[in-house]
Amino acid sequence: xxxxxxxxxxxSAMGFGCMGxxxxxxxxxxxxxxxxxxxxxxxxxxxxxDTAVVYGNNEELVGEALEPMRxxxxxxxxxxxxxxxxxxxxxxxxxPDEIRKSVDASLKRLRTDVIDLLYQHRVDPNVPIEDVAxxxxxxxxxxxxxxxxxxxPGLQTIRRAHAVLPLAAIESEYSMWWREPEQHLLPLLDELxxxxxxxxxxxxxxxxxxxxxxTTFGSDDVRNxxxxxxxxxxxxxxxxxxxLRQIAEGKRVSLAQIALAWLLAQRPSIVPIPGTTxxxxxxxxxxxxAVELSDAERAQIDxxxxxxxxxxxxxxxxxxxxxGRETVQQGQ
Numbered sequence: 422x423x424x425x426x427x428x429x430x431x432x433s434a435m436g437f438g439c440m441g442x443x444x445x446x447x448x449x450x451x452x453x454x455x456x457x458x459x460x461x462x463x464x465x466x467x468x469x470x471d472t473a474v475v476y477g478n479n480e481e482l483v484g485e486a487l488e489p490m491r492x493x494x495x496x497x498x499x500x501x502x503x504x505x506x507x508x509x510x511x512x513x514x515x516x517p518d519e520i521r522k523s524v525d526a527s528l529k530r531l532r533t534d535v536i537d538l539l540y541q542h543r544v545d546p547n548v549p550i551e552d553v554a555x556x557x558x559x560x561x562x563x564x565x566x567x568x569x570x571x572x573x574p575g576l577q578t579i580r581r582a583h584a585v586l587p588l589a590a591i592e593s594e595y596s597m598w599w600r601e602p603e604q605h606l607l608p609l610l611d612e613l614x615x616x617x618x619x620x621x622x623x624x625x626x627x628x629x630x631x632x633x634x635x636t637t638f639g640s641d642d643v644r645n646x647x648x649x650x651x652x653x654x655x656x657x658x659x660x661x662x663x664x665l666r667q668i669a670e671g672k673r674v675s676l677a678q679i680a681l682a683w684l685l686a687q688r689p690s691i692v693p694i695p696g697t698t699x700x701x702x703x704x705x706x707x708x709x710x711a712v713e714l715s716d717a718e719r720a721q722i723d724x725x726x727x728x729x730x731x732x733x734x735x736x737x738x739x740x741x742x743x744x745g746r747e748t749v750q751q752g753q
Contacts, residue, residue, distance in 0.1 A: 422466030422710050425692050427616030428589025430538060430568045432495050434685060434710050436469030437462040437703075438620055438696035443477035448641065450698045452482065459486035461700055463494060465707045471592075471618070471694045472531075473499040473542055474523060475511060480530035488532045497538035497590075497618075498527050499572060501545055501553075513743065515545035517556040524565055540570040540592055543743045550578050554585035561586070570618070575745040576609055588615045590692075595619035597628055597680050597722075598649075598661065598731045610690065621735075622684050622693035623677055623706075625650070630662050630669075630676040649733030657732040664725045674712055677702075681709035683722055 422433045442455040450458070459470065459482065470487060472479045480498060487494055500523035501515040527536060539560070541553055560566040568589035571582060582588060591610060595602045596619065610617050625644055626632055634656040644650040649658070662676065669679045677695075684693045695706045714722070736744065 422707065424468075425616070425689060427469075427538065427570075427618065427690070427692060428568055428587060428614070430495060430589050430616075432469035432692060433467050434692060435467065435681070435707055436471055436497075436618065436692055436694040437467045438694035439470055439472045439479055439483055440476045441696040441698055442482060443479045444475075448639070449477060454698070455482045456486040458698060458700060458703060459483060461703055462707070463487070463490055465704065466710075467707065468494045469497065469538075469692060469694070470494060471497045471620075473502070473540075474527060475499075475502045475504055475542070480527055484530055484532035491533055495537035496531055496533065497540060497570070497592075498531065498536055499540040499542035500524060500527070502542040510739075513543050513545040513547075515541055515548045515553050517548075517552060520553065520556045521560070524560055528565065535564060536566050538568045538570055538589060539566045540572045540590075541574070542572050544571070544574050544578055544745075544747070546747075550574075550582045551585050554582045558586040573744045575747040576605055577747050579609060579613070579615070583613055583615070588613070590616040590618050592618040592620060592694075594621045594735055595684065595691075595693075596622050596624045597665070597683060597726060598624045598658065599735050600726065607688065611688075616690045616692060617688070619684060619691060619693045622695050623680055627655070627658065628662075628665070628676060628680040629702075630666055633659060646737050647733070647735065648737060649731070649735055651733060654733035661725070661729045661731065664729070665722070668718065668722065672712070672718070674709075675705055677706055678709040678712050679714075679722075681706060682712035682714050683719070685710065686714050686719060 424431050425434050442450045472483045500520050502511045503514050504511055557569045569586050570590040572592040634652050638644050665676050669676045697703050
């Protein structure tokens, strides 16, 4: 697989989002199977693996799976979200001491001595972003972290953090059915030379064409609370799938490959991180790196996207409230 740059970090053109192996989309994948999936992703050319503290036992899975090839891969993990007790809501906490504790614990779980890309998982409105960036800068100086990123930040937060410590990457949702980053976020990242890592590049599975209004999700699947996955929204959003299916069939590729190839074609600084628990889907997804869209095909897709209204928001209100928050300047 070809490589791309996230700031100064060179990684495969597509990464692997490991969250779904242990969090958000149903029961945990059995450990032996999860490790097989992660190692197969590496065999397919993936060198960026994304995890986080709050994804259950995800860091342990990633650490065990990648230990044999640790010097050949980049591991991204996150700090700043905590779960006080099982079943309780997640809380933001980016106090400097908590960042340092979180990093030390992640290093142990990941079986490594350095985190390649460390994200603040969500902006903490109680801690100035300058303090957060300064703490990560110190961790880089002592060799525990290599690069710094932010997940779902606001635009001014990005500027303020970048002024203290250059950001390698911003992680946020971006796909054919969530294009909000195109308005302001992507132009800012272009200006500052920051890479972009889209999560949910397949719309939490919807853009694979395997989900319709009759699909049911397990009780522990996050899609049960996502407005875009109500029965009515899934019915309305099939119009996009119908057109994409025609394009995919014409190229003899899957819908997922069309969706991922479209993302890759947007900018050379974009590194999507699709996730899956299935080996055959893994191979399908990363096969998208070899799919080339012609100018005419991209224009056709963009015309469809411009005239197709997508129903439903990507987050319920309590989760949306944590997105794009700007930290408060000290003294204000």
